[in-house]
Amino acid sequence: MKKILIASIFLFLGTSSYAQQIDPLLTSDVEDQEKWVENIMNKLSLDEKIGQLFMIQAYSNKDKKHTAYVKKMIKKYHIGGLIFMQGTPEKQAELTNTYQATSKIPLLIGFDGEWGLNMRLKNSFRYPWNMTLGAVQNNKLIEQFGERLGEHCKRIGIHVNFAPVVDINTNPENPIIGNRSFGENKYNVTEKAIAFTNGMQSTGVLANAKHFPGHGDTSTDSHKTLPFLDFTLERLDSIELFPYKELFKINLASVMVAHLNVPSLEPKPGVPTSISYKVITELLKEKMGYNGLIFTDALNMKGAANYAKPGDIDLAAFLAGNDMLLIPEDVKAAVKKLKSALKKNLFTEEKLNQSVIKILKAKYWVGLNNFTPINEESIQEDIITIKDKLLYRSLMKEATTLVQNKEAIVPIKELSNTKIAYVKLGDSDNFAFTNTLKKYTQVDIISEENLTVLLQKLEPYSTVIIGYHKSNETPWKSFKMTEEELIWLEEISKNNNVILDVFASPYALLNIPDFKNINAILVSYQNSKVSQEISAQMIFGAIEIKGKLPVSINQVFPEGTGITTSNLMRLSYTIPEEVDMDSKLLSKIDSLTTMVVDSTMAPGGQVLVARYGKVVYHKSFGYQTYDKKQQVKLTDIYDLASVTKILGGLPMIMKSEEMGLFNLETTLGELLPYLKGSNKDTITMKEALSHVGKIKPWIPYYLETVDSISKVPFSNLYSTTKSDNFSIKVAENLFLINSYTDSIYKKIAEAPQRKTEGYKYSGLIFYLFKKYIKDTFHKEMDELNNENFYLPLGSKSLGYNPLKKISPTEIAPTEIDDYYRHQTLRGNVHDMGAAMMNGVSGNAGLFSNSNDVAKMMQMYLQKGFYGGKRYFESKTIDKFNQRYYENDSIRRGLGFDKPSLDPEIKASSKYASANSFGHSGFTGTFTWADPDNGILYVFLSNRVYPTMSNNKLGEKDMRSEIHNLIYKAIQKTNAYFN
Known part of the structure; x- marks a missing residue:
């Protein structure tokens, strides 16, 4: 007979003339679900059935007395569920296991996690509030948000998350909803609630729409008093009830009824909606056809508690049609009242059975028919993940x-x-x-x-x-x-x-x-x-x-x-996984930079990694000097040395070629009249920039200006004070005679050519172009670079002679010079030839932090476009980033360095594509861009401090090792790189 009763109740809950077409609590294996529920029901005493109606509070941040109390309540009153409040995920999981082991029937665990576990629990992930999410136009992200909350809940044993809030916040003065609402538009709120519900319930966690019939247009807090809503039925049906009607169509599992005073729904003065038969049974269950699980809002809230004393309020809530009584003030009094009312035939056992069966169906729905203890290991790793961080960023970007x-x-x-x-x-x-x-x-x-x-x-x-x-x-x-x-x-x-x-x-x-x-x-x-x-x-x-x-x-x-x-298309800043890179692998750069410092390869530096225009690793390491007095900051700047060639010399060369002032076959003699008739006359621009023009690698101009024994600068060429004749600053309180610049150009013109054909790196061409640029544009190269590139890019630390605008404390010392300038070089260029050109040369002289180097390199990577501005035509970048002598085994482009063609020579990462380009600098700097993989890499250091004789950084090839690691961190290609 009892079996027939259970089946008929299942049938009634699924096919009532007012009900939804599909019972939201039915599972796909409905026959097994029915058998499990029937089996439990057949064993339950009256007290155990009544106990299933209660969901009491549990805390994971209280003492053993509280734990003992909850266990006592479970055993004595056979309560059906717990709602966990403050604490931590780990402790809650531990206590959930304890309480589940105590209970004869598995407990339904509830939780208020509207924006994630962090709403109640420390050391957990916090997602944005609903008001923020209401601004998001991509509802697929809201569904993913619901899914992640469901996964978090499930991981620590939560079965019903009291979310989403579907209150339509039409009252800006609402003191309790506000940011918890998706907004004031019923369609937007409903769309967000549907997406959230679908996401969360897909994980096997019950969603719960609240606060029925609608708490959005109130000016008081139901935790403190009973809010009054004087709205017509038409208004309520059109606005407040709209989300519920739509959610019922997608099988919303549960609803929470608010403590509100709504005369148009409940004419009896002061009766809260949470204990109103007209609101819960006649409206929610019969008229709206809802047959999912119905919870009261917390019965200890003043909106309910002020109406009736403990026990009476619980009985009224049950008689009104609620299934679960949330946070009763006095379970003992409530049980007594319910049993007394049953005896007095105020309700039937069949009514009690209907609610208990719904509760048991919900327990089966969440998997409590096969309850296994929660794994208490690695909870943090599972609830604070890269997936969560990525989703959070996506939500904020969309909002x-x-x-x-x-x-x-x-x-x-x-x-x-x-x-x-x-x-x-x-x-x-x-x-x-x-x-x-x-x-x-x-x-x-x-x-x-x-x-x-x-x-x-x-x-x-x-x-x-x-x-x-x-x-x-x-x-x-x-x-x-x-x-x-x-x-x-x-x-x-x-x-x-x-x-x-x-x-x-x-x-x-x-x-x-x-x-x-x-x-x-x-x-x-x-x-x-x-x-x-x-x-x-x-x-x-x-x-x-x-x-x-x-x-x-x-x-x-x-x-x-x-x-x-x-x-x-300016650089953005995010986490590695947003561009399919592995955070853990990329973080291994930390250990490599630690090795750089610990092995005295360099006192410190900066590393920046970007992919597809997104910076995913940007850290400083070590100190400015080995005395460890000043840690390196990301804003500190470094002498870039030969990286200047592609960031200082090359930009105006490329711009001049793009303007049609010369072409790649133009000879140096045609371009620079003072080379006419010299041994450099017929060298083409293509040959010079590819380093195949047989030009001498370098000239130590400064040696002829200092005493060969004492290394002291000659007094006729240098002055300790600046004047009209001595205005070329080579270091602090050391100025070179102006006329010496012409001597440098003359030395370059008269320097003998190499006798052998082929490739030999030379920086002299970049000295020559400083003069060409000045003669052509009637401005110094540093001014032109500032106007045309650095300032428009926002690269304000990138430039020559940084002491003119930057405090010395923000500049990493380069070397303690004991052979020429006899001082610590800090903000004055290390390269002696560039110093003798007043710190401005196409060969060396630039200073920068890693972020500003990256802007220039990203502009190259984006084929001359950055920040809404085109700096070069795409074809110009392609033209200069090309190997013209590859058949002769020469790797160089025009000015740009390229990956080595010889596996024994390490110019960059062995994984860098043939289209990649960059340059290294003598002082311990390096930058490289790879269009094929979207990778941009900047490494800055002062490895020459205190002396340039220290080349451990180069010997260990640490810059390339870090470069290799960057490629290995690309997730989709890990198998290949490993």
């Missing part, structure tokens, strides 16, 4: 929203003449934001307590970026601007072009009285490190902006507002 953009100020395109300041508003951190802004160009942080003084300081700036930073700790933290902040924003906007970036709820914009003077407004939603990094990159066009406002801002910015921007 960030541009709501105003006068004169298309965002993204910032022009960097040469744009002077940018940053001003902070708000009371939270901003380091990641400002640090990332500075990667693109010089951005000065201006702070001042007095507004008048601040405005004066901002006068020289063409653009001011204002970051409004509020706490990212919880979605309930205040997001409102203070009166003072509103005044400051208004005054700065009157006087400067302003980009306002809001790292808080979009509702933070509500109190701004006028937007007319603000040029651009970016809503970044949350003040997380990743959000700050991504938003800064968007301001400079490294990432396009796609988000749409999920809520309205007065009548100015309607819901759905969102201006899209294009990608200017």
Whole structure:
């Protein structure tokens, strides 16, 4: 007889005339599910059935007394489930195993994880809040988000996650929902909720839509009081109930009923919806046809607890139609009331059975019919993964929203003449934001307590970026601007072009009285490190902006507002897996750079790795010198030595050829009249730049200017003070006579040619071109490079004679010179010939940090395009990045070094493609770009400190070893590279 009853209840729950066509709690093996439920039901006593209705609180951050209490409740009252609160994932998994072992029937474990386990648990992953996700237009990402939350829950034994929140937040003053809502548009909220539910339930974790019938348009918190909603049935049906109706169609497993006072649904004064028969049974179950699992909201919340005392409220909730009673205040009193009511025929055992069967069906649905203890090992590795980090970044990139953009100020395109300041508003951190802004160009942080003084300081700036930073700790933290902040924003906007970036709820914009003077407004939603990094990159066009406002801002910015921007193809900054590289393998660079320092190959340096225009490894290592007093920072700059050839000499050579001033067959005699008739007259540009012109490798000009014994510079050629005749600075307090420059050109012209044919590296051609460029363009090479390349690229540390603009403390010392200049070289070029050219040569003289080298190299890698600007035609890059003498076993391009054709010679990684190019520098520098694999690599060091006789870095070929490792980190080709 009992078996017939169970089957009929299964049938009733699946085919009621009002119900969904498919019961959301039925599994594909429904017959096995029915048998398991029937078997359990046949063994349950009345007390055990009543116990299944309760889900009580459990904490993983409390003492043994609490654990003993929960175990006692499980044993004594046979409770059906636990909702875990604060603690850690590891401790929760441990306690879940303990409690499951205590319970006769497997416990249904619940959890509030709206934005992930981090909503309750420390040391777990935090995803964005729903308001942030409401701005995302790609709902496939929301489904992936739901899936990852489900996987996290399942990993630590959670069976029902009380999410998604489907409240439509039409009230900006809502104190409890707000950021927890996907927004104010019912269609957007519903689409997000459906995607989330599909994702989470695909992992075998029950989704739970809350807070029925709708908590979005309230101005009070149901945790503290009973919110009042005076809406018509038509309004509720059209807005609040809309997501539920759509979710029921896709088999939403469970619903949570809120504590709300809604007279149009429940006419009895003050009766919360959570205990209303009209709301739960007549509306939710009968009219809307829902037959999934129904939970009350927490019964200890004042919205319910103020209505009736413990026990009475639980009975009322059950009679109203709820299946599970969440967080009862007094289980003992509740059980007593329920048993008494049953005896008084206030409800039947059949009604009790219906709820218990639904609970057991849900337990089968989540796999509790085959419960196995949770694996307590490696939980952190499983719930904080690269997959999560990638998804988080994708969500933030899709969410960030541009709501105003006068004169298309965002993204910032022009960097040469744009002077940018940053001003902070708000009371939270901003380091990641400002640090990332500075990667693109010089951005000065201006702070001042007095507004008048601040405005004066901002006068020289063409653009001011204002970051409004509020706490990212919880979605309930205040997001409102203070009166003072509103005044400051208004005054700065009157006087400067302003980009306002809001790292808080979009509702933070509500109190701004006028937007007319603000040029651009970016809503970044949350003040997380990743959000700050991504938003800064968007301001400079490294990432396009796609988000749409999920809520309205007065009548100015309607819901759905969102201006899209294009990608200017500047370097962006992310994690390796975004470009199919392995973080763990790439992190092995750390050990190699440690070896560099520990083995005294160099005191320190920087390494940058990018792929497809995305920087995925960027670290400094070691110290500026071996005394270990000053650690290397990413902003420190290094003497690039011969890397100057491709970043300093070659750009204007390529530009001149592109302009038609010469071609590759033009001879040096035609180009440089003073070489006419010399032994270099007939050497073509192609031969010279490919190093096959038989030009002498180098000339130690300085030796003829110093005493051969003492190495002291001759006093007739040098002065310790600068003057009209002695203006060529070769080092601190050491100036060369001006006339000596002509002597250098004469020595090059008269130098004998090599007798042997073939390849021999020579830097002399790059000395000659300094004069050609000056004679042709009537400007010095450093000025032309600054104007045409470095400043427009935002490479402000890249340049000659850095002491003119950079503090010595930010420049790594190059060498302690005891043979010519007799001082520590710090900011003065190491190369003696370049020093004698006033620090400016195509051969050497450039200084830079790794980030600014990367910009120039990425521009080459992108065939002359960067930051929305074309610097070279694609064919020009191809022309110079070509081996013209490959048949003669010569690897070089025109100016660019290329991979070795001889396996015994290591010019770069052995894995670098034939199309790759770059250069190395004597001081311990190296940069290489590979178009075929999208790889860009920069290595900077001062290996010549304290003396250039130390060549351990070259002997160990450490730069190429790191280069090899970069290729091995490409995930899709690991098998090949290994």
